[in-house]
Amino acid sequence: MNFTKMHGIGNDFICVNGFEEYIEYPGELAKVLCDRHFGIGADGLLLILPPDGNSSSEQADCRMELYNADGSRAQMCGNGIRCVGKYVYEHGLVRKTSLVVETLAGVRKMELKLCGDNVDSVKVDMGSPRLNAHSIPILCERDIVLQEPVWAGEQVFSITGVSMGNPHAVIFTDNLAEVPVEQAGMMLEFHPRFPERMNIEFCQIMDQAHIRIRVWERGVGETLGCGTGACAAVCASVLNNYTDRNVCVYLPGGELQVAWEYTSNRIYLSGKVEQVFEGKINTKNE
Secondary structure, X not given: OEEEEEEEOOEEEEEEEOOOOOOOOHHHHHHHHOOOOOOOOOOEEEEEEXXXXXXXXXXXXXXXXXXXXXXXXXXXXXHHHHHHHHHHHHOOOOOOOEEXXXXXXXXXXXXXXXXXXXXXXXXXXXXXXXXXXXHOOOOOOOOEOOOEEEEEOOEEEEEEEEEOOOEEEEEEOOOHHHOOHHHXXXXXXXXXXXXXXXXXXXXXXEEOOEEEEEEEEOOOEEEOOOHHHHHHHHHHHHHOOOOOOEEEEEEOOEEEEEEEOOOOOOEEEEEEOEEEEEEEOOOOOO
């Protein structure tokens, strides 16, 4: 199987051209290949496939399927879809700078910024955030989950809930460096109030235009970057009156630009994306 290793601010993926390759059990393969000691190593296995061709996706250029390192299927991934944009353009699958991509969370549009004949950065229309507790989903008596107390172990966390096509719980802190991300993230991911598990963002406000976050990703663990997490953190920051709607988000792997438009209610994610290397690996499918 041929593959390409890519990343968006350190959020890394094993990308496979599904126009040419067929993977019978992608979830099982993801667990093997994403292992950083015995496999290639990545946060997820990213399949780039032809569009389904149904009535809701006739205009799509391609389809994205993402499997986390634990083999679970991800509905959406902001950094992953930006890698898709760079891949399809530079590998000649789609030679245009305005793309439409199918995801499990729906169709997403993106714009590619070129440097010569290479894609330097990608801007994605991430759609409108879903804030209703039932649609995230979070078990909560209130419709909007704003600074909702959630007990994990002997500690209580105040969460703000957002869905970007996948569920997020944002927790604000005054000192990001002191947050026990692994311990708290693991407990909160599987909390009984989160029926579909949860992505957890720990967020420190720097000023109205800048925030820092660390992310515990559902099915992966702490990652260097998370596009949907950055969007959710900005959304939560605006809802709590901490920031403006155009924010630079700093993550351990780099920075992303997030804009939540007031009139359209849509969130746009921008940032750089990189190809690391290409390779070929034997799998049981060959």
